Amino acid sequence: MTARGVAVFGVGKRVLETALPAFQKLPRSFWIQSVWGRTPRIVTVGGVKHEVRRFETIALRDLDGVDLVYLCVAKDAVPAVLARLVELEPYNRDLLIDTPVVRFKHFRHAAKARDFRNAWVAEDCIELPWIQAALAAVGPLHRVEFERSAYAYHGIATARALFSAR
Numbered sequence: 001m002t003a004r005g006v007a008v009f010g011v012g013k014r015v016l017e018t019a020l021p022a023f024q025k026l027p028r029s030f031w032i033q034s035v036w037g038r039t040p041r042i043v044t045v046g047g048v049k050h051e052v053r054r055f056e057t058i059a060l061r062d063l064d065g066v067d068l069v070y071l072c073v074a075k076d077a078v079p080a081v082l083a084r085l086v087e088l089e090p091y092n093r094d095l096l097i098d099t100p101v102v103r104f105k106h107f108r109h110a111a112k113a114r115d116f117r118n119a120w121v122a123e124d125c126i127e128l129p130w131i132q133a134a135l136a137a138v139g140p141l142h143r144v145e146f147e148r149s150a151y152a153y154h155g156i157a158t159a160r161a162l163f164s165a166r
Contacts, residue, residue, distance in 0.1 A: 003031045005065040009081055010072040011037040011052050014098060019070060019122075020045040033066055055081065060088050069116070072098035079109035086115045095119040100153040131161050 006023055008015060015035075023030045024046055035043070037052045044050070053062075063069075069090065073081050079102065085095075095116040102110050113119035135141070144162055146155055160166075 004067040005033040007066040082112040
């Protein structure tokens with residue numbers, strides 16, 4: 001199996017503490033081809049240095065060999081980043097976009113994900129170990145009530161997981 005080339009867009013806390021370490025732990029499956037952000041610099045994650053390139057300079061040739069685009073930027077930046085990526089012919093690339101995808105006021109921009117070969121939303125809360133344990137203990141659910149424990153899109157994703165909804 002050939003490792004998938006990954007272009008990472010964003011260098012915030014979630015990328016530095018979760019995404020890059022995860023990709024780095026799976027070298028047979030993924031190799032980080034490029035990292036893009038607002039400001040060029042070098043970031044070091046798990047002893048590996050990554051050159052962060054300025055997103056505004058991206059060109060189609062920069063995505064040669066990229067099979068997976070991982071997008072995790074500030075919520076208000078998502079529409080512009082998606083628009084630019086669509087200009088770069090993403091039809092033969094997959095998109096993994098982190099939650100919340102887009103703000104409600106930017107919802108129309110979510111349709112740009114259709115220009116990718118496949119698009120998935122990264123949502124880790126649905127894999128929390130208590131969900132399967134709770135379902136095993138109580139059986140199928142008919143109603144769930146969250147009390148100060150289901151923030152925004154994470155609450156929706158958790159409810160969907162509890163009801164095995166797609």
